[in-house]
Amino acid sequence: MNFFLETLVGGLLAGTLYSLVAIGFVLIYKASGVFNFAQGAMLLFAALTFVSLREQGFSFALALVLTVLVMIVGALLIERLVLRPLVNRSQITLFMATLGLSFIIEGLAQGLMGAQVRALDLGIEDVPLFVGEIMVSQFDLIAAGVSGLTVAVLALLFNKTRIGVALRAVADDTRAALSLGINLNRIWQIVWAVAGVVGLVAGLLWGARQGVQFSLSLVVLKALPVLIIGGFTSIGGAIVGGLIVGAAENLAEAYIGPLVGGGITPWFAYFLALIFLYIRPSGLFGDRIIERV
Amino acid sequence: MTATVPRLTASFDDAPLTLVRRRWRPGLLLLLLVAFVGLPWLGNDYWLNAILIPFLVLSLAGLGLNLLTGYTGQTSVGAAGFMAVGAFATYGLLLRVPGLPLPLALLGGGVIAGVVGLLFGIPSSRIKGFYLMVTTLASQFFLEWVFAKFPWFYNYASSGTISAPRLELFGHNLATPVGRYLLTLSCVVLLTWVAANLVRSQVGRNWMAIRDMDTAAAVIGIAVERDKRMAFAVSSFYLGIAGALWAFAYLGTASAGSFDINRSFQILFIIIIGGMGSIVGSFIGAAFISLVPILLSHAGQWLFNGNVDAGQLQNLQKVLFGALIIGFLIKEPEGLARLLGDLRERIRVWPLRF
Numbered sequence: 073m074n075f076f077l078e079t080l081v082g083g084l085l086a087g088t089l090y091s092l093v094a095i096g097f098v099l100i101y102k103a104s105g106v107f108n109f110a111q112g113a114m115l116l117f118a119a120l121t122f123v124s125l126r127e128q129g130f131s132f133a134l135a136l137v138l139t140v141l142v143m144i145v146g147a148l149l150i151e152r153l154v155l156r157p158l159v160n161r162s163q164i165t166l167f168m169a170t171l172g173l174s175f176i177i178e179g180l181a182q183g184l185m186g187a188q189v190r191a192l193d194l195g196i197e198d199v200p201l202f203v204g205e206i207m208v209s210q211f212d213l214i215a216a217g218v219s220g221l222t223v224a225v226l227a228l229l230f231n232k233t234r235i236g237v238a239l240r241a242v243a244d245d246t247r248a249a250l251s252l253g254i255n256l257n258r259i260w261q262i263v264w265a266v267a268g269v270v271g272l273v274a275g276l277l278w279g280a281r282q283g284v285q286f287s288l289s290l291v292v293l294k295a296l297p298v299l300i301i302g303g304f305t306s307i308g309g310a311i312v313g314g315l316i317v318g319a320a321e322n323l324a325e326a327y328i329g330p331l332v333g334g335g336i337t338p339w340f341a342y343f344l345a346l347i348f349l350y351i352r353p354s355g356l357f358g359d360r361i362i363e364r365v
Numbered sequence: 366m367t368a369t370v371p372r373l374t375a376s377f378d379d380a381p382l383t384l385v386r387r388r389w390r391p392g393l394l395l396l397l398l399v400a401f402v403g404l405p406w407l408g409n410d411y412w413l414n415a416i417l418i419p420f421l422v423l424s425l426a427g428l429g430l431n432l433l434t435g436y437t438g439q440t441s442v443g444a445a446g447f448m449a450v451g452a453f454a455t456y457g458l459l460l461r462v463p464g465l466p467l468p469l470a471l472l473g474g475g476v477i478a479g480v481v482g483l484l485f486g487i488p489s490s491r492i493k494g495f496y497l498m499v500t501t502l503a504s505q506f507f508l509e510w511v512f513a514k515f516p517w518f519y520n521y522a523s524s525g526t527i528s529a530p531r532l533e534l535f536g537h538n539l540a541t542p543v544g545r546y547l548l549t550l551s552c553v554v555l556l557t558w559v560a561a562n563l564v565r566s567q568v569g570r571n572w573m574a575i576r577d578m579d580t581a582a583a584v585i586g587i588a589v590e591r592d593k594r595m596a597f598a599v600s601s602f603y604l605g606i607a608g609a610l611w612a613f614a615y616l617g618t619a620s621a622g623s624f625d626i627n628r629s630f631q632i633l634f635i636i637i638i639g640g641m642g643s644i645v646g647s648f649i650g651a652a653f654i655s656l657v658p659i660l661l662s663h664a665g666q667w668l669f670n671g672n673v674d675a676g677q678l679q680n681l682q683k684v685l686f687g688a689l690i691i692g693f694l695i696k697e698p699e700g701l702a703r704l705l706g707d708l709r710e711r712i713r714v715w716p717l718r719f
Contacts, residue, residue, distance in 0.1 A: 107495050153691075154691055158694065158695060161694075161698075163494065163495070164440050164494070165694055165698065167440070167498075168633075168637055168694060169690070169691050169694045169695075171630065171633070171690065172687040172688070172689070172690030172694070173687060173691065174687070175683045175684065175686055175687030175690070176683070176687035176691075178683060179680040179681065179682070179684035179687065180680075180684060182676075183677055183681065183684070187676055187680075293502070293506075293626075296499050296502060297499070299499075300499050304495065332514075335510065335514060336510070338506045338509075338510060339503060339506040339507045342499065342502065342503030342506060342507070343503065343507070345499060346488065346500055346503055349488060349491070349499075349500065350488070
């Protein structure tokens with residue numbers, strides 16, 4: 073039983089990191105209808121920038137601020153050079169554009185800052201803690217705490233500020249928002265910048281765990297099943313989806329894995345997502361879509 | 366918001382007239398003559414091995430994906446998974462069925478890939494768009510895992526790889542560069558001919574109707590679910606044969622890793638750059654994708670006297686491809702095929718402008 077609980081808790085904590093990546097997707101999808109495949113590349117870029125700055129001898133806080141600035145500039149460029157010319161195109165076209173974007177960002181990140189694995193020390197020690205009889209990683213706990221904090225800040229941003237209200241208006245009905253005088257381009261810039269910052273947080277947490285390297289950008293593939301399960305349009309869904317995927321993955325690897333020779337984590341989440349798709353095609357919390365000719 | 370006038374997607378060649386008008390195209394015949402006789406005679410082994418064979422196989426794969434994504438509008442990022450099925454199935458057939466001739470093994474590999482494609486296409490009857498894309502991604506990871514995990518598929522080889530068993534046809538040895546080139550070329554020409562006719566048939570028109578608006582297609586009586594599944598099967602059949610050729614005619618030795626997600630993206634890029642919903646586009650896109658890296662590395666050697674870092678060159682290539690994808694999506698969503706078509710029309714009426 074203890075083994076089961078440990079696996080479950082470990083999975084849930086890892087799931088918070090999936091949620092964090094997925095939230096970056098949901099933000100952009102809600103505000104601009106873009107399924108942003110470049111989220112993983114943004115995560116890599118942010119983490120690499122931060123590590124490079126740290127290596128140059130910048131202090132933690134300064135490096136963080138500078139990286140946030142870089143992500144904001146990046147968001148402005150993306151909005152101007154990619155999104156604005158593609159306005160009113162189909163969603164699949166926009167998706168493919170972000171696929172191209174992910175190539176550009178990855179190429180730039182590795183070209184400018186090198187492809188070797190960098191260690192990232194956030195000053196959190198990864199020591200096991202015991203809660204009752206269950207062993208929990210301290211790093212996982214703190215990472216989950218940071219994820220929770222990020223979500224809380226986002227919730228405040230969306231519900232209590234003018235920008236947040238405008239953002240929700242755009243997500244709700246783009247045309248109505250436009251006619252009310254909300255500047256759509258500005259909203260996109262803000263959303264992409266916020267997604268970049270969320271990517272930075274996720275990138276730092278993942279990077280501290282497995283080193284900052286190219287494989288960070290593959291986290292995007294982990295986040296897809298999370299989105300399917302939670303729905304593309306709900307932040308709450310992203311959180312719940314992340315937790316479900318994290319826990320299910322860990323449990324499956326521990327209990328089903330040995331039966332088929334292990335290594336099932338790469339596709340198990342997708343398998344789970346497929347089952348959800350059959351039952352609820354728009355996710356747990358996603359908007360139902362009604363189509364008309 | 367600017368109202369854009371929709372351009373007529375049907376180019377001159379696809380017009381309904383072509384259904385009744387059959388003509389011999391001297392240009393096409395000349396091209397085939399050059400490809401079948403001229404190139405094997407003139408080309409050296411490097412050209413055949415490193416440029417022509419991968420170009421042809423990628424064209425075939427692009428064509429297969431184009432049938433699904435370009436013609437039926439079902440975005441798939443799992444193309445390489447079905448290529449792997451084709452490669453491993455062909456290998457298994459050649460290995461386990463004694464005396465099976467190569468064409469039948471290839472066909473069998475394609476059919477098995479088609480059946481697998483059909484299975485993974487079943488969700489398309491219920492879901493679409495991004496959600497469907499995720500299921501193709503699932504198939505990619507699942508198939509990659511299967512072929513790496515279960516030794517039966519690679520005949521318990523310790524390296525986990527499969528290699529070309531015996532490439533021969535009616536006693537002729539096809540293992541030489543020219544032989545492999547001719548094998549690839551024959552498959553590609555035959556399958557292209559089939560595809561060109563398929564997309565002009567009832568089935569092809571149904572597919573395009575589904576792509577343009579599936580709800581409307583269902584309303585006018587097209588069996589949307591059946592035709593979508595069929596597109597998955599046919600596309601996977603093409604991809605399977607392309608995968609077998611990729612493994613045996615080009616690589617020689619392949620493993621599950623030869624068909625990873627990056628290969629899927631590569632094939633998706635072929636049809637974006639070449640032209641979605643265009644058969645010629647698959648070839649132009651494949652030529653572009655396979656030639657640009659070679660040109661780029663030569664240009665790098667020439668510019669920096671060989672002092673350029675291979676890793677940096679690869680990064681540069683990534684940025685370039687990414688920028689090209691975005692550029693094409695913004696400026697010419699119908700890809701290089703459309704650009705060349707426009708150019709041809711302009712040359713035809715030159716010096717007049719219209």
